[in-house]
Amino acid sequence: MRRKTVQKDAIKNAFLMESRPLRVDEILQMGRKVVKSLNQATVYRNLKCLVEIGWLRIINHPDLGIFYERAGKEHHHYFHCHACDRLFEIPGCALHEKEFVPPGFVTERHQVFLFGICSACGRT
Ligand SMILES: [Zn+2]
Ligand SMILES: [Zn+2]
Structure with a gap:
């Protein structure tokens, strides 16, 4: 339980630090600075959850694919x-x-x- 919270916080922190849309590989890289053992599957699982609770939203870039950004921002x-x-x-x-x-x-x-x-x- 404790470990899971630390992983999720590391992912959230990437968005709080950068305040710009992030790709999975960027989130993974930034998260690993806090939690060395972080892997891609964990990042995906947490991102899915953060989208479900309305903390993040998905952007589909026409060339670059999927990004995540903080939900609830102005257009x-x-x-x-x-x-x-x-x-x-x-x-x-x-x-x-x-x-x-x-x-x-x-x-x-x-x-x-x-x-x-x-x-x-x-x-x-
Ligand atoms: Zn540049
Ligand atoms: Zn516009």
Whole structure:
């Protein structure tokens, strides 16, 4: 029981430290700094549980696959840096959904993924 709590806390901590969407391999890497014995199956099991209780949600990136992020945040967009391979949150939304669709179409939601170089990687 105690061990399980430590594992879950290590996974939660990765999200509290980074405040950006994380892939399973990133979570595993960060979690292992706290709990050396952490393995992929344990990470998957805990992520599933954290999604079920509404602490995390899943993002499906069109190219990069599945990411996890803290649930309950305001709508925002995403930016992927191809140099450091991290996904960032871009707060807010400048997209006017209604103006993009033909008459009669009803937009219910959208996701925006930007691609490029982040400020840390762009510095030379
Ligand atoms: Zn970068
Ligand atoms: Zn938006």
